Each structure stands twice: as C-alpha cells, then as structure tokens.
Amino acid sequence: MKRKYLWLAALATLLLLTSVQALATVxxxxxxxxxxxxxxxxxxxxxxxxxxxxxxxxxxxxxxxxxxxxxxxxxxxxxxxxxxxxxxxxxxxxxxxxxxxxxxxxxxxxxxxxxxxxxxxxxxxxxxxxxxxxxxxxxxxxxxxxxxxxxxxxxxxxxxxxxxxxxxxxxxxxxxxxxxxxxxxxxxxxxxxxxxxxxxxxxxLLTALGVLLVLGRRRLADLSTDA
Incomplete structure (x- = not known):
C-alpha cells in the first residue's frame, strides 16, 4: 500500500512541476x-x-x-x-x-x-x-x-x-x-x-499551487522514509 502512495505522490509532484513550468508570464x-x-x-x-x-x-x-x-x-x-x-x-x-x-x-x-x-x-x-x-x-x-x-x-x-x-x-x-x-x-x-x-x-505563480507542490514533496519524502 505504501508503494502505491509513493507512486501517487511522485505522479502528483511531477504534474505540479509541469503546471508551474506552463504558467504564463505577465x-x-x-x-x-x-x-x-x-x-x-x-x-x-x-x-x-x-x-x-x-x-x-x-x-x-x-x-x-x-x-x-x-x-x-x-x-x-x-x-x-x-x-x-x-x-x-x-x-x-x-x-x-x-x-x-x-x-x-x-x-x-x-x-x-x-x-x-x-x-x-x-x-x-x-x-x-x-x-x-x-x-x-x-x-x-x-x-x-x-x-x-x-x-x-x-x-x-x-x-x-x-x-x-x-x-x-x-x-x-x-x-x-x-x-x-x-x-x-x-x-x-x-x-x-x-x-x-x-x-x-x-x-x-499561484500561491495555492506552490503550497501543494511543497506539501507533495514533503509527503513523498515521508512515504519514502516509511517504506
């Protein structure tokens, strides 16, 4: 089960990173x-x-x-x-x-x-x-x-x-x-x-997206430690 969460966290982090790169310039x-x-x-x-x-x-x-x-x-x-x-x-x-x-x-x-x-x-x-x-x-x-x-x-x-x-x-x-x-x-x-x-x-840069990215990285690190 922990491996499943690890995979989901990694995927979420990748999607968030891609979203940040795709954000527009003003x-x-x-x-x-x-x-x-x-x-x-x-x-x-x-x-x-x-x-x-x-x-x-x-x-x-x-x-x-x-x-x-x-x-x-x-x-x-x-x-x-x-x-x-x-x-x-x-x-x-x-x-x-x-x-x-x-x-x-x-x-x-x-x-x-x-x-x-x-x-x-x-x-x-x-x-x-x-x-x-x-x-x-x-x-x-x-x-x-x-x-x-x-x-x-x-x-x-x-x-x-x-x-x-x-x-x-x-x-x-x-x-x-x-x-x-x-x-x-x-x-x-x-x-x-x-x-x-x-x-x-x-x-x-959307603040909420940035917070989610940080939380996603932390969750990924926690799951890696638990595994």
Missing amino acids: AYLNFSGPGINGSLALTYGVATDATYGNAYEVTGISGTFSDSNNGLNIANENVTSLVPINHATPEPTNLLAPHDFSRFAVASGLPAQSNGYITYDNLFWPGGSPQTASDYPFGGGLLDIYGLLFNLGGGKVVGLWSDGVAAPGSSGSAYYGVAVATKDRALDYVSPGVSVPEPGSGLM
Whole structure:
C-alpha cells in the first residue's frame, strides 16, 4: 500500500512541476502621450507566431485607458478583452508580416494610409521587434508596427503599436502610436509621440499551487522514509 502512495505522490509532484513550468508570464506596460495614457497587464505563454519564433502571442489583457482628446472624456476605463486575431491577408508586396497579422475595419476617419483598417497581431516581443513590413524599415519595440487591439465598453477598440526605434522623432527610443475607434469611425489617432517605458514582468505563480507542490514533496519524502 505504501508503494502505491509513493507512486501517487511522485505522479502528483511531477504534474505540479509541469503546471508551474506552463504558467504564463505577465508584462506590465504603462504608456502615455498627448491627451492619452494607459496601464496594461499582458499575459503570454509559450505560444509564438508561426512566422516569428521570438514573438509571443498575447492571450490575456487587463488594465485601464484614458483619452481626453476630441471630447472623448474616457477616464480610467477598464480594458475588457483582446480583439481576436483573424489572420487577414496582407498586401501582396508585404512579405514580412507575421502569421497573426489581422485587420479591424473602420468605416471612416482613419488616415488615408490606413486604407480603412486598424492592423494588429497581438504579439509581444520581449527582445524587440524586427522589421515586420516590407515597406517600413523600423523595428525594435516591445510591440511591432501592428501591435495590440483591445476592447473598451460601448463598442470602442484601442490599438497600441510601435513606430520603431529609428522612426522620426524617436531619439533612439521606440515611440508608439494609439488609435481609438468604433467600427463606424475613428475617434482619436496619436502617432508617433506615445512613450512606453521598459516594462516589468514576472511569473504568474499561484500561491495555492506552490503550497501543494511543497506539501507533495514533503509527503513523498515521508512515504519514502516509511517504506
């Protein structure tokens, strides 16, 4: 009987160790620019973009966003979720777009070069993004030039992307852009000029799981002694 318990304890310990290794990482991004600011917690695990192995797929988001431009009066509004990626087809001449390249259609108000879309891929680049568009040579941000797209209340979405380290006005640091829109119209567009300090990150270690792991090891040691 003791051998049976020993085996079960060993199996439980192995499962707990595997669970700890599989826990996701959280990166904290604070950003600010003319009339806007926000604070985000981005959750990502081991899954990466199918084209870029150093681009991690963001799986969860929380935080707040504020925008006082254009009479929006958005004050510390909660971020509710990511807009799901939809694997849109990039322009035929763009050979560097990530596999997770996606588009969100906006009927009016975006700059002409946007062609009526906010592009995004919901990827996080801990080591800095490379060039990800054939016609735009800049990279190096924690997000790429497509960036994140997340939901606020009332049908509003917010895009946050990197304009790159060597982009005009960057002064050696990656500057970012922000767009606020609904599917009907663009509400605000600030790019470049948004700054994102280097974020903090850490493992999402669940206290209860850690306690179980310790108890499992102790139980295993006790059963080994009894045997």
